[in-house]
Amino acid sequence: MAEYSTPTSEQEFHANFAQLKPRMNASEALFESSRCLFCFDAPCIQACPSGIDIPQFIRQINSGNDTGAARTIYEANYFGNACGKVCPTEVLCEGACVYNLQDVKPIEIGRLQSFATRKAIEEEKPLMQAGIPNGRKVAIVGAGPAGISAACELRALGYEVDVFEAKDQPSGLTVYGVAPYKITNEEVLAEMAYLQKQFGYSVQYNSPITSQADLQALEEGYDAIFLGIGLGRTNALLLPGEERENCVGAVEFIEQLRMNHHATTVGRKVIVLGGGNTAMDAASESSRLGADSVILAYRRGKEDMGAYEFEYDLAKGVGVKGLFNVAPVEIVGNGKVEGVKFIRTALHEGQVQTVPGSEFVEPCDMVIKATGQAKQTHFLSLIGGLKTDGKGRIVADERTGQTTNPQYFTSGDARNGGAEVVNAAAEAKAAARGIHEYLSRK
Amino acid sequence: MPDLSINFAGIKSPNPFWLASAPPTNSGYQVMKAFDAGWGGAVWKTLGVPVVNVSSRYGSVNYRDKRMMGFNNIELISDRPLSDNLREIEEVKKRFPNHAVIASLMVQSRQEWHDIVRQSQEAGADGIELNFGCPHGMCERGMGSAVGQEPEVLQTIVEWVMEVAKIPVIVKLTPNISDITEPAMAARRGGADAISLINTIQSIVGVDLDLFAPYPIVDGKGSNGGYCGPAVKPIALNMLKNCAQHPDVRLPISGIGGIETWRDAVEHILLGASSVQVCTAAMHYGFGIIREMTSGLEQYMVDKGFNTIYDFVGKALPNVLHWEDLNMKYKVTANIHEEKCIGCQLCYTACEDGAHQAIKLNAGTRVPEIIEANCVGCNLCSLVCPVEDCITMDRKDDGTAHVTWKERTEANDIPTEFNDEKAGGRHHWVPEPAAALGKEKHKTLPGKARQFEKVTVTQEVTE
Ligand SMILES: Cc1cc2nc3c(=O)[nH]c(=O)nc-3n(C[C@H](O)[C@H](O)[C@H](O)COP(=O)(O)OP(=O)(O)OC[C@H]3O[C@@H](n4cnc5c(N)ncnc54)[C@H](O)[C@@H]3O)c2cc1C
Ligand SMILES: Cc1cc2nc3c(=O)[nH]c(=O)nc-3n(C[C@H](O)[C@H](O)[C@H](O)COP(=O)(O)O)c2cc1C
Ligand code: SF4
Ligand code: SF4
Ligand code: SF4
Numbered sequence: 001m002a003e004y005s006t007p008t009s010e011q012e013f014h015a016n017f018a019q020l021k022p023r024m025n026a027s028e029a030l031f032e033s034s035r036c037l038f039c040f041d042a043p044c045i046q047a048c049p050s051g052i053d054i055p056q057f058i059r060q061i062n063s064g065n066d067t068g069a070a071r072t073i074y075e076a077n078y079f080g081n082a083c084g085k086v087c088p089t090e091v092l093c094e095g096a097c098v099y100n101l102q103d104v105k106p107i108e109i110g111r112l113q114s115f116a117t118r119k120a121i122e123e124e125k126p127l128m129q130a131g132i133p134n135g136r137k138v139a140i141v142g143a144g145p146a147g148i149s150a151a152c153e154l155r156a157l158g159y160e161v162d163v164f165e166a167k168d169q170p171s172g173l174t175v176y177g178v179a180p181y182k183i184t185n186e187e188v189l190a191e192m193a194y195l196q197k198q199f200g201y202s203v204q205y206n207s208p209i210t211s212q213a214d215l216q217a218l219e220e221g222y223d224a225i226f227l228g229i230g231l232g233r234t235n236a237l238l239l240p241g242e243e244r245e246n247c248v249g250a251v252e253f254i255e256q257l258r259m260n261h262h263a264t265t266v267g268r269k270v271i272v273l274g275g276g277n278t279a280m281d282a283a284s285e286s287s288r289l290g291a292d293s294v295i296l297a298y299r300r301g302k303e304d305m306g307a308y309e310f311e312y313d314l315a316k317g318v319g320v321k322g323l324f325n326v327a328p329v330e331i332v333g334n335g336k337v338e339g340v341k342f343i344r345t346a347l348h349e350g351q352v353q354t355v356p357g358s359e360f361v362e363p364c365d366m367v368i369k370a371t372g373q374a375k376q377t378h379f380l381s382l383i384g385g386l387k388t389d390g391k392g393r394i395v396a397d398e399r400t401g402q403t404t405n406p407q408y409f410t411s412g413d414a415r416n417g418g419a420e421v422v423n424a425a426a427e428a429k430a431a432a433r434g435i436h437e438y439l440s441r442k
Numbered sequence: 443m444p445d446l447s448i449n450f451a452g453i454k455s456p457n458p459f460w461l462a463s464a465p466p467t468n469s470g471y472q473v474m475k476a477f478d479a480g481w482g483g484a485v486w487k488t489l490g491v492p493v494v495n496v497s498s499r500y501g502s503v504n505y506r507d508k509r510m511m512g513f514n515n516i517e518l519i520s521d522r523p524l525s526d527n528l529r530e531i532e533e534v535k536k537r538f539p540n541h542a543v544i545a546s547l548m549v550q551s552r553q554e555w556h557d558i559v560r561q562s563q564e565a566g567a568d569g570i571e572l573n574f575g576c577p578h579g580m581c582e583r584g585m586g587s588a589v590g591q592e593p594e595v596l597q598t599i600v601e602w603v604m605e606v607a608k609i610p611v612i613v614k615l616t617p618n619i620s621d622i623t624e625p626a627m628a629a630r631r632g633g634a635d636a637i638s639l640i641n642t643i644q645s646i647v648g649v650d651l652d653l654f655a656p657y658p659i660v661d662g663k664g665s666n667g668g669y670c671g672p673a674v675k676p677i678a679l680n681m682l683k684n685c686a687q688h689p690d691v692r693l694p695i696s697g698i699g700g701i702e703t704w705r706d707a708v709e710h711i712l713l714g715a716s717s718v719q720v721c722t723a724a725m726h727y728g729f730g731i732i733r734e735m736t737s738g739l740e741q742y743m744v745d746k747g748f749n750t751i752y753d754f755v756g757k758a759l760p761n762v763l764h765w766e767d768l769n770m771k772y773k774v775t776a777n778i779h780e781e782k783c784i785g786c787q788l789c790y791t792a793c794e795d796g797a798h799q800a801i802k803l804n805a806g807t808r809v810p811e812i813i814e815a816n817c818v819g820c821n822l823c824s825l826v827c828p829v830e831d832c833i834t835m836d837r838k839d840d841g842t843a844h845v846t847w848k849e850r851t852e853a854n855d856i857p858t859e860f861n862d863e864k865a866g867g868r869h870h871w872v873p874e875p876a877a878a879l880g881k882e883k884h885k886t887l888p889g890k891a892r893q894f895e896k897v898t899v900t901q902e903v904t905e
Binding site: 031098 | 506507508783784785786787788790791808828829882885886
């Protein structure tokens with residue numbers, strides 16, 4: 001029995017995909033901020049990859065200085081509102097809040113953060129501005145969290161910044177990939193517009209950088225180039241039948257969902273392959289789109305899944321069923337997907353081994369592959385002297401983000417192999433400082 | 443079940459909880475509702491001369507998300523016709539013959555006092571309270587606290603009242619005076635049967651940051667008002683103690699000020715009150731709070747084995763001494779119970795910045811450690827710790843020695859100059875001033891600065 005009926009209007013879509021961290025009103029923000037202890041050397045700050053001064057901004061909210069709170073947040077993290085809503089706070093700031101040790105609900109830091117930043121965005125509070133022009137130019141490839149954060153920081157440092165983006169909207173996976181119940185498109189884009197208005201960088205949409213010629217133009221026209229290209233499409237499974245209709249990649253499926261909302265079609269019986277956070281998202285999303293049954297199939301046991309526990313709980317909570325210790329061997333069907341043939345697996349000395357003769361077919365009419373995103377290996381090979389590691393991640397200096405081609409800097413998913421929005425935002429800010437350091441020395 | 447009833451200077455009441463003279467006792471309707479709810483008595487909203495009130499009358503002090511920690515008003519005495527009030531007093535007394543109805547009065551001339559006292563008696567009031575406390579409006583007209591601040595005037599008026607009074611007379615004192623026992627003694631000299639305290643404290647509860655005017659705002663302006671509510675309890679308790687301990691006051695006392703729960707009431711009683719009055723709490727939460735107050739008081743009395751209120755009136759008074767009589771040999775130090783600590787480090791920063799640098803942090807743990815040799819036993823860390831009983835103050839002396847400042851003075855055993863061996867703090871370690879510079883800077887910098895410590899930020903963010 002389906003928990004959700006298929007949404008047929010924007011309104012029904014938003015009801016099925018209701019925000020997990022809804023906006024706080026002023027009273028709730030007052031109550032919640034009143035609970036914060038203002039810890040010394042607060043563990044929540046230490047747990048925030050962007051090092052937001054959390055007790056400070058909470059105290060500012062509590063004393064009626066919401067604008068100052070937003071400033072504190074943006075000084076550390078340009079994706080302040082987005083992070084408040086999409087960060088896995090359970091394992092970051094809120095997971096570190098001292099209240100956990102007292103078995104008391106931790107402070108809802110994420111929601112407080114969004115409370116302050118959203119207010120600043122809506123009231124168009126001018127909190128940031130470009131620095132005095134220093135005459136240097138930086139090109140940014142990719143308008144995701146990494147690219148936009150680098151653009152903001154570089155503008156603050158006085159650089160002229162041009163961003164080149166393949167798609168037609170900014171924020172990268174924040175608008176194209178994150179689950180819709182975490183943040184709405186409007187909210188993401190409002191923050192992007194707010195930043196661009198204050199910093200005044202240019203963004204050229206539908207402008208992928210793909211060729212050696214494109215790259216050469218950037219190298220000649222700019223003092224430094226920042227690569228915020230993230231990852232690529234969903235990895236192929238290399239299984240027979242993968243080309244069948246209704247066998248789709250998770251990233252592509254979610255992009256459809258983000259762009260088309262209720263117009264996205266989902267199967268009646270969906271099998272999601274994978275055990276990471278993207279698999280959890282795709283499964284939850286299928287269920288909220290009204291699928292009758294959603295099965296999450298993973299090669300290993302439940303406890304071995306890469307996904308955060310709360311993400312699995314979220315999926316279970318909307319009726320997703322787990323199928324563990326199974327490996328797909330074929331996508332069966334006749335033109336369209338009709339099922340997945342699995343073989344059972346068992347752990348043998350830490351290795352996943354198939355159990356001979358245990359094949360079975362689980363019928364379904366849609367398969368979503370959440371088996372990781374490919375790296376942009378080909379594109380990166382066009383850049384002279386740029387090295388990637390064994391996993392296809394760009395090799396760069398830990399602190400400055402400088403790659404093995406000194407004119408190129410990078411951060412975000414392209415460098416860390418796929419993390420969170422907050423990591424991209426924090427690392428890009430540091431990389432912008434790295435660019436500044438490098439060009440100032442030149 | 444313990445007996446909650448009282449006989450306060452001849453005024454009988456089924457329990458010690460009275461509503462103070464204020465808006466909750468403005469009408470027969472309210473008083474009947476309160477008695478119905480379980481209140482033992484009510485001091486009627488002050489009757490007297492005709493007045494006119496302004497609009498916008500109250501202001502509040504909020505602490506974080508808690509409202510009305512302190513409350514203030516610029517309201518005057520009853521603005522309802524005297525005859526209406528008297529008729530309603532009569533009606534209430536008819537329906538509630540065993541409850542206490544006390545008429546609060548405030549007029550000017552001897553004749554006026556005689557008239558109004560007589561009228562109150564005829565209406566059936568069980569007692570009279572003379573309002574010598576109102577700190578705004580009425581005092582500008584020579585009444586209220588203008589009387590309470592002049593012991594001789596106060597005594598004269600009490601004498602006028604006693605000339606005609608046939609029922610017990612309580613004098614309500616203003617706290618807006620440096621020594622509350624002076625008007626208390628004047629009341630006794632004048633012949634009063636009891637005193638009640640405190641009335642409200644002159645105050646400005648806040649200033650509107652946009653209108654540049656004090657709260658409550660009347661057409662862009664404000665005036666000082668009278669402060670009450672939870673915030674004033676400590677002041678009330680101290681004044682109550684002063685009167686209760688004074689050998690020349692010796693009158694029953696009705697305790698008022700910041701009473702909201704049974705605990706507050708018990709504290710007033712332990713310091714000498716034999717009835718208690720409540721205003722702000724009833725204005726905040728309504729008459730229903732009486733159920734918690736009586737049940738809490740009853741439970742306390744059962745737990746302690748007290749049969750009547752009088753078993754513990756003033757029971758804490760022998761333990762309130764002058765500072766010079768405290769045992770200087772008593773010594774406590776802070777003790778952190780590691781298993782309860784949540785690592786907020788509030789104790790650390792409080793002691794480090796606000797006390798005696800007697801707590802240190804150790805690598806690898808967020809649980810701070812007390813440096814016992816430096817701990818003076820001030821309590822601060824245990825007060826800021828958010829976890830109940832996580833920091834306890836444990837006794838360190840063996841309890842055999844007892845010496846007070848007074849005894850030391852008498853024995854000529856006190857320091858007379860700073861490098862005297864006997865001087866306090868002389869052997870107490872304090873860090874070198876310059877050791878403060880840069881200390882733990884990396885922990886107190888804002889998040890962003892921590893991240894970019896090495897790179898100087900030249901850009902200035904302005905709005
Ligand atoms: C399904 C899914 C769900 C997620 N959910 C969360 C979540 O809930 N919370 C969270 O914090 N994180 C989540 N993440 C991770 C998060 O979205 C990423 O870590 C983050 O977006 C990385 O930012 P980025 O800027 O490095 O890359 P991206 O967001 O991928 O942005 C890269 C941008 O570069 C553009 N681009 C790429 N190549 C080129 C080129 N050659 N020329 C021009 N433009 C180019 C792309 O179009 C894109 O806009 C999720 C990721 C996925 C896949
Ligand atoms: C709005 C308001 C009006 C008051 N009016 C009177 C009054 O007319 N006569 C009087 O004796 N006390 C008056 N008081 C003082 C209260 O009776 C009481 O002494 C004081 O509020 C302290 O008690 P609490 O802390 O319980 O409020 C008034 C208090 C308030 C808040
Ligand atoms: S750890 Fe929790 S209580 Fe402490 S400062 Fe952070 S949010 Fe506040
Ligand atoms: S009792 Fe006072 S001096 Fe002792 S550790 Fe606590 S705060 Fe410091
Ligand atoms: S204040 Fe209490 S909980 Fe916090 S660190 Fe100190 S002992 Fe631990």
